[in-house]
Amino acid sequence: KQEVTQIPAALSVPEGENLVLNCSFTDSAIYNLQWFRQDPGKGLTSLLLIQSSQREQTSGRLNASLDKSSGRSTLYIAASQPGDSATYLCAVYNFNKFYFGSGTKLNVKP
Amino acid sequence: DAGVIQSPRHEVTEMGQEVTLRCKPISGHNSLFWYRQTMMRGLELLIYFNNNVPIDDSGMPEDRFSAKMPNASFSTLKIQPSEPRDSAVYFCASSFGGAENQPQHFGDGTRLSIL
Numbered sequence: 001k002q003e004v005t006q007i008p009a010a011l012s013v014p015e016g017e018n019l020v021l022n023c024s025f026t027d028s029a030i031y032n033l034q035w036f037r038q039d040p041g042k043g044l045t046s047l048l049l050i051q052s053s054q055r056e057q058t059s060g061r062l063n064a065s066l067d068k069s070s071g072r073s074t075l076y077i078a079a080s081q082p083g084d085s086a087t088y089l090c091a092v093y094n095f096n097k098f099y100f101g102s103g104t105k106l107n108v109k110p
Numbered sequence: 111d112a113g114v115i116q117s118p119r120h121e122v123t124e125m126g127q128e129v130t131l132r133c134k135p136i137s138g139h140n141s142l143f144w145y146r147q148t149m150m151r152g153l154e155l156l157i158y159f160n161n162n163v164p165i166d167d168s169g170m171p172e173d174r175f176s177a178k179m180p181n182a183s184f185s186t187l188k189i190q191p192s193e194p195r196d197s198a199v200y201f202c203a204s205s206f207g208g209a210e211n212q213p214q215h216f217g218d219g220t221r222l223s224i225l
Contacts (some may be wrong), residue, residue: 034214097169103152
């Protein structure tokens with residue numbers, strides 16, 4: 001069964017810092033990988049979706065990379081802001097199933 | 111543009127009662143997903159519909175759980191009878207096209223408490 005792990009579980013950084021969130025998965029047979037953001041009491045917001053044939057996707061200050069062979073993805077956030085504070089989850093999709101990591105709770109201090 | 115709409119936002123009921131959660135996907139989206147989120151188990155996919163047809167329901171925990179999608183604009187998740195261990199936040203999400211290449215849009219969830 002696919003297992004998705006996110007490290008670290010929590011991260012606190014000062015505003016303006018660049019940071020990297022990590023996601024690893026055990027089965028490389030995936031169709032895609034998504035990064036989501038979840039704010040307290042809210043649903044998930046999709047940030048970036050990387051197809052299995054792609055190596056990276058970018059949106060604004062966010063850049064996500066995918067190394068399928070090693071079972072790893074990273075989410076890079078440039079010039080972090082207090083508004084980036086949230087829980088970030090990654091999810092892989094294969095064979096009609098989604099598998100989510102437990103998330104990294106990010107706190108960006110002003 | 112309206113997002114995914116879930117109702118109710120909060121539900122508190124006693125063990126043994128029937129619970130019905132409702133979801134209206136984004137207009138034009140043809141894939142719909144029901145999830146459950148708990149501290150212990152994280153986010154779990156319960157069932158995935160495409161064009162109103164259940165594609166995969168292997169995540170539905172027990173026969174007490176059932177989901178329907180009678181048309182493209184409405185879905186329900188029913189628990190009968192409910193148990194305290196069903197307490198969780200239930201999310202509905204929709205996407206345009208299949209899950210292979212389209213991002214999902216989530217509702218704000220229903221927080222369910224079974225006493």
